[in-house]
Amino acid sequence: MKGSEVEMAVRTIKVIMNGVTGRMGYRQHLVRSILPIRDEGGVVVGDDRIQVVPVLVGRNADKLAKLAEQHGVGEWTTDLAAALADPEATVYFDAQVTSERTGAILAALDKGLHIFTEKPIAESVADGQKLVTAAEKAGVITGVVHDKLYLPGLVKLKRLIDLGFFGRILSVRGEFGYWVFEGDVVPAQRPSWNYRAEDGGGMVLDMFCHWNYVLENLFGRVDAVWAKAVTHIPERWDEQGRSYPATADDAAYGIFELEGGVIAQINSSWAVRVDRGELVEFQVDGTHGSAVAGLFDCRIQPRAQTPKPVWNPDLPTDQDFRSQWDSVPDLEDYPNGFRAQWEQFLRDVDAGRPHGYDLAAGVRGLQLVEAGLRSSDEGRRVELKELA
Template sequence: MPETTYRILMNGVTGRMGYRQHLVRSILAIRDDGGVVLPGGDRIQVEPVLIGRNEEKLARLAKEHGIAEWTTDLTQALADPTAPIYFDAQVTSERKDAILAAIAAGKHVFTEKPTAESVPDGQELVDAAEAAGIIHGVVHDKLYLPGLAKLKRLIDSGFFGRILSVRGEFGYWVFEGDYLPAQRPSWNYRAEDGGGMVLDMFCHWNYVLENLFGRVEAVTAKAVTHIPERWDEQGRPYSATADDAAYAIFELEGDVIAQVNSSWAVRVERKELVEFQVDGTHGSAVAGLFDCRVQPRVRTPMPVWNPDLPTTEDFRSQWDAVPDNTDFANGFRAQWEQFLADVHAGRPHRFDFSAGVRGLQLVDAGYASSREGRRIELGAREVTA
C-alpha cells in the first residue's frame, strides 16, 4: 500500500501536555504502531522534529524516544520544505507569532487552545490561514473522550427526549507549591503569561457545548482568584494574578441551560475529574472522561423530601452504565489521526481556527460578565474567513 511520511515540527513538547498527550501518546504512538491506515488503503507515517528553548531537555527527549532531529531555532525549522506540518503547544502568550510565522512558511498548522490571547488575534490567524490556503486545526480533545463519545451516542439516539439542562463540574486541588509542588505550571496562574481558568477552560466548554447541545447564546459568569499567592518551580513565592476558578451559566440555543463550575481550588468528591449531568424529559445521563451512566424515565425513582428521617436510598446505584461497545483511542491521538488524514486529502479540518475564535469569544463574554456583574449575550458570533 502507498505510504507517505509527514515530518511534523512540534513546538512546546517539553511542557506537560505537549509531551505526554501530543508527543508520547499521539505522534510517537502512531509512529510505533506503523502509522495510520486510511480507508482507501494509503498509509500515513509520522516523523517528529522537536522544537523548544531548552537544548538539554530537547536532547534528552530525542535520545529517549529515538527522535532524529531537534532544534531551538524555530526560523530555521520553518524554512525546511520537507516538514509540511507545524504544531504548537507553547504557552499561550507565545503562540500567535509562531503560528503566523508557520503560516507564512506555508505549513499546515495544528495547535493547542486557546489559539491566541484575544478575539482579534485569533481572527488574525483565521485570515492568514485562509489567505495562505493551508489546512488548520485546533485541539478539541474532550469531544473524543470515551465518556463524551457515549454521551453523543445517547443524544443522537434520542435517549433524552427534549434536553432541559446540563450541569458540569470540573477541577481538582492544585497545590500552592509550598506544602507540596504544584502539579500545573506556574504560568497558568499569572495573567500576564496567558494564564487563567476562563481563558483555558471556556474554550473547551464552548466546543463541548456547541457540538453536543447547541450554540452558546448568553453567559453569566464569575471568575475569581481563590488562592492569591503560590510558589513557582524554583520554590519562589509569586502573586497569582490569574483567575483559578470560574462559575458560569450558559444559555444555549433550544432553551437548554448549562451550568459549569471550573476550579483548581476544589477537592474532588465525584467519580471523575470532570463530569456532566444531562437531564431530559425521557432520561438523564452522567458522563465523565471514561464512564457514562444513565437513568431512563421508566427507571426514575420517586424520592420524597423528609428532613426528619435519614435518606436510606442509594441514589447512585439506581443508574446503569453505558457499555463501551467499541475501542476508544486516546482522544488527542484520535484527533491527530483525523488532522493528518485531512492534510493528506487536502480538505479542511472540521475543528479549524474559526472554532478557536468562537472559544475566545466565549472567553471575552465570560470575563465581561464577571467584570460587569451582568448577563452577556453573544449574538450570532459570526466568524469571517
C-alpha cells in the same frame, strides 16, 4: 509478497512540534499520539499509510536533546525559523504557553504550513481572527485540539443524544477541577504560568475554550453567559520554590444559555477537593432520561426507571440514589483522545480537505472567554453577539 498480502504505499508528513518540553505537549501529543503513530507504521488510509516524522522545537537545548535521544527522534532545534524554513515540513503544531502562540502560528502560516494547535489559539478574539485570516490567505488546513469530544464518556453521551435517549434536553450541569497545591509545602502539579495572567494563565482563558466546543458540538452554540471568575488562592510558589502573586483566576462559575433553550451550568476550579467519580462530570437531564458522563464512564437513568423521592428533612433518606443508575456499555475500543484527533487531522491533510475543528472554532472559544470575563467584570449577562 505472499498470498493476498499487499504492500502498502507510505506517504510521509513531517511535523514541526513546538512546545514538547511542556507537560501537555510532551505527554499527550508526543508520547501518546505522534510517537505511537510513528512506531506502529503510520495512520492507515485505505490501502496506504501516512507516516509521521516529528521535529522537536523548544527553548531548552538540553531538554530537547534528551527527549530526542530517549524517543529516537532524529531532528530537534531551538531555532523555530530554521525549522519552518525546512521545505520537507508541511505541518506546524503548537503547544507553547498561550502568550507565545499567535506569533509562532503566524510565522508558520507565512511559510504555508498546515496548522494543528492547542487552545486557546490566542489571547484575544482579535488575535485569533488574525490567525483565521492568515490561514485563509495561505489556503492551508487548520485544526484546533478538541480532545474531550474523543473521550469515551463523551462519545457515549453523544451516542445517547443521537439515539434520542433524552427526549427534549433541558439542562446540562458540569463539574470540573481538583486541588492544585500552592507549591510551598507540596509541589504544584500544574505549571506556575497557569496562575499568572501576564503569561496567558487563567481558568476562564484555559477552560471556557473547552466548554465552548463541548457545548456547541453536543448541545448547541452558546448564545449568552453569566460568569464569575475568582482567584481563590492569591499566593502560590513556582517551580524554583519562590512565592509569587497569583494574578490569574483559578476558578470560574458559569451559566450558559444555548441555542434551542438548553441551560448549562459549569463550575471549574483548581481550588476544589474532588467528591465525584471523575475529575470532570456532566449531568444531562431530559424529558425522557438523564445521564452522567465523565472522562470514561457514562451512567443513565431513563424515565421509566426514575425513582420518586420525597423531601423529608426529619428522617435520613432510605434510598441509595447512585445505585439507581446504569452504566452505558463499551461498544467499541476507545483510543487516546488526542491521538484520535491527530489521526483524523493527518488524514484530512493527506486528503486536502478541511478539518472539522478549525481555527474558526478556536475563535468561537475565545469569544466565550471574552464574554465570560466581561460578564464577571461587569456583573451582568453577556450575549456573544456583542462580541461579533
